[in-house]
Amino acid sequence: MVFDYAPAPESRSVVDLRSSYGLFIDGAFVDATGPDRMKTVNPATEEVLAEVGVADAADVDRAVAAARRAHTAVWGAMPGRERAKYLYRIARIVQERARELAVAESLDNGKPIRESRDVDLPLAAAWFFHYAGWADKLEHAGFGPDPQPLGVAGQVIPWNFPLLMLAWKIAPALACGNTVVLKPAETTPLTALLFAEICQQADLPPGVVNIVTGPGATGQALVEHAGVDKVAFTGSTAVGRQIARTLAGTSKRLTLELGGKAANVVFEDAPLDQAVEGIVNGIFFNQGHVCCAGSRLLVQESVHDDVLERLKRRMAELRVGDPLDKNTDVGAINSAAQLARIRELSAAGDAEGAERWSAPCALPDHGFWFAPTLFTGVTQAHRIAREEIFGPVLSVLTFRTPAEAVAKANNTPYGLSAGVWSEKGSRILWMAAQLRAGVVWANTFNVFDPASPFGGYKESGYGREGGRHGLEGYLR
Amino acid sequence: MTADRPGDRLTVRKTFKLYIGGAFPRSESGRSFVVRDAEGRFWANAAQASRKDARDAVVAARTAQPGWAARAPYLRGQVLYRVAEVLEGRKAQFAAEVGRGEGLAAPRAEEVVDAAIDRWVWYAGWADKVGQVLGGANPVAGPYFNLSTPEPTGVVAVVAPQESSLLGLVSVVAPVVATGNTVVVIASERVPLPAVTLAEVLATSDVPGGVVNLLTGRVAEIAPWLASHLDVDALDLTGAGGADSDEPTGQLAGELEAAAAENLKRVRRPPVVPEDWTADPGMDRLRWTLEIKTVWHPVGV
Structure with missing residues (x-):
């Protein structure tokens, strides 16, 4: 007898979205200077959720000026214990409004x-x-007896974890005494704008946090602005490279958290059911829109068939659909552009000779969807083994020896994260030492904690976010 | 404080009791002692804790310790921050009691209470940071993963400062519990009542019963039983002799330290010069109740 899931939708009524949002500058919502507006849509339905302002260079200039005033007049000189209490307030309000923010995040x-x-x-x-x-x-x-803030931080964040990336950026910046101008991603501005309300509820002094919405050009104006002392960017390696070039020769500090093509290495002695859960979590968590996703599965040849059989069985159980349904495992692709990118790279996988398998699941008629997919027979030369797909697509490769696993895992310009699955502790630690990646998960994957530094080697960027190490990027 | 004046409503006075295992018992000995305010007027009768009360408090602290230490440091930090939130709401009461007990004018008493709340927040924030600041990987000369991590020593007995009845008390208790220890604290003998009120705050926030246990009474009577108790792991003598006590010779503190040697308790001696409780405390009081555990694991295929 088969018991099907009944729909268990989370109520949208906890979120009260306005039809239109301005920019958040100097403690208040203001209209953008220019006439342009952009619409943010629910990617699961293509329904327009709200209109938001498009900040141009003049708006960015206003925001940076507000941040500078706030830094000079209030925030930079405020005793740490007072800044702490503002941040605790914000933390508490985020907790209090957590359900509302969660629903808004899933919608956007x-x-x-x-x-x-x-x-x-x-x-x-x-x-x-x-x-x-x-x-x-x-x-x-550990940064000297009297570390000082840098000043105004310009921060540009991606659409995959909109509010969480905002927290990664704003929390350490403010703790260290900097003020910020943050640009949320073009397709996911809503929780950042709700966060602006939270700053108001916390009585955060005006100008300490400024939110400017807009497309890439807004971010570029922010990064290039002469009044910014530090740039923090999370996003693609291509844009990160551009920013590094832009900042070359200036006195601006820079931290970058960029793309990844993580190897998830499964040894024959791994606990396979646990490993399969980890593989699924590693690549299908957040539709694979995760810079540290375990997008390359390296499985030891001797257990390849066993792992693949278990993996396909598990993938077939994934529930793809309405993001607001509490039973859903895999939601919508964030945008039409991202869906096109995933389709294009998957097609390249077919064309280059890898074998595609997708979980049998019905996809909704509207919105942007891609079924959980894996490719077998992938070689290191294939595009799907080299380029970041940033979607629910897993490339499966094999290895025979630990040395071969290391060579293949490190054969990428990226170096953000890696996974190792084995019951043997010494092997895990040996692998961890060999892997050129900023985070190595052993017998787990995609775990995060504010106390734990996160960031990449090589072309996955530089700087660390989280814990004591995460302070370094905001202090001198 | 509202006086019991004719024509006014008569105030309901509070019975000041001990705080053991999350409950507020009177002393099992049935004794109480007179607490006077800074001007020498009768204030209340407080419970005078006995040897048995001290031993009960140690049992409560020991029982609570593994669970408290097992809570994620982040959660411990949140629980302790919640204490500061509740403290803030009872600021007026604390300011009145601290003012009356320590003989401080209202503005000064309020400053002291503000400092005590901020001190509590400061230590709450340490809960999930101590490990990263005091622990770390050790670069040993061999194929080993070698990691040192601080862990709580266990049950800590504290003789609270005698003069600073709230700020001093918070400054000696909060760092000990922030890292996962549990505590048995003897309140200031002369001004014990703000400590009892603090216990009420702890009881109504999210701190599990037994994490902080409070005794009021005679230091010279109770402290020796804690100093010689074999299930106590560390002993803070801040208020037991020397500069922050009523017994400046330090003879009692010396005897307590000697008794503590039996099971090699970690002992924090009384300060030589009076502590300035308003100064930045640094990490000193976090460190002394921590053990460092080092784990070795081979590295190799």
Whole structure:
């Protein structure tokens, strides 16, 4: 007898979206200078959620000026214990409004409510809570007896974890005494605008946090602005490279958290059911829109068939659909452009001779969807083994010896994360030492904590976010 | 404080009791002692804790310790931050009691209470940072993963400062519990009542019963039983002798330290010069109740 799932939708009524949002500058919502507006849509339905302003160079200039005033007049000189209390307030308000923010995030981003509710929101609150505690302890962080803020930080974040990435950026910046101008991603501005309300509820001094919405050009104006002392960017390696070039020769500080093509290495002695859960979590968490996703499965030849059989069985159980349904495992692709990119790279996988298998699942008629997919017979030369797909597509490769696993895992310009599955501790630690990646997960994957530094080697960027190490990018 | 004036409503006075295992018992000995305010007027009768009360408090602290230490540091930080939130809401009461007990004018008493709340927040924030600041990987000369991590020593007995009844108390208790220890604290003998009120705050926030246990009474009577108790792991003598006590010779503190040697308790001696409780405390009081555990694991295919 088969018991089907009944729909279990989370209520949208906890979110009260306005039809239109301005920019958040100097503590208030203001209209953008130019006439342009952009629409943000629900990727699961293509329904327009709200209109938001498009900040041009003049708006960015206003925001940077507000941030500078706030830094000079209030925030930079405020005792750490007072900054701490503001950040604790923000953490508490994020916790109090967690359900509302989770639903807004799922609406705007397309991610399953289970993830926004159980991962994005608890972590975002935790990030503020953790860094609140650092604000009055900076002299104990190992950066000298009297570390100082940099000034105004210009921060540009991606659409995959909109509010969480905002927390990763704003919490440490504010804790260290910097003020910020943050540009959320073009397709996911809503939770950043709700966060602006939270700043108001916390009575955060005007200008400490400024939010400017817009497309890439807005981000470019922010990054290039002469009044910015530090740039923090999370996004693609291509844009990160551009920013590094733009900042060359200036005195601006830069941290970058860019793309990845993580190897998830499964040894024959791994606990296979646990490994399969980890593989699924590694690549299908957040529709694979994760820079540290375990997108290359390296499985030891002796267990290849066994692992693939278990993996396909497990993938067939994934529930793809309405992001607001509490049963949903895989939600919508964030945008039409991203869906086109995933389709294009998957087609390249077919064309280059890899074998595609997709989970048998019905996809909704409207919105942007891609079934969980894996490719076998992938070689290191294939585009799907080299380029970041940023979608629910897994490339499966094999190896025979640990040395071969290391060589293949490191054969990428990226170096953000890696996974190792084995019951043998010494092998895990040996692998961890060999892998050129900033985060190595052993017998787990995609776990994050505000106390744990995160960031990449090589072309996955530089700088670390999280914990004591995450303060470094905002202090001198 | 509202006086019991004719024509006014008569105030309901509070019975000041001990705080053990999350409950507020009177002393099992049935004794109480007179607490006077800074001007020498009768204020209340407080419970005078006995040897048995001290031993009960140690049992409660020991029982609570593994669970408290097992909570994620982040959660411990949140629980302790919640204490600060509740403290803030009862600021007026604390300011009145601290003012009356320590003889401080209202503005000064309020400053002291503000500092105590901020101190609590400061230590709450340490809960999930101590490990990263005091621990770390050790670069040993061999194929080993070698990692040192601080862990709580266990049950800590504290003789609270005698003069600073709230700020001093918070400054000695919060760092001990922030890292996962549990505590048995003897309140200031002369000004014990703000400590009892603090216990009420702890009881109504999210701190599990037994994490902080409070005794009021005579230091010279109770402290020796804690100093010689074999299920106590560390002993803070801040208020037991020397500069922050009523017994400046330090003879009692010396005897307590000697008794503590039996099971090699970690002992924090009384300060030589009076502590400035408003100063930045640094990490000192976090460190002394931590053990460092080092794990070795081979590295190799």
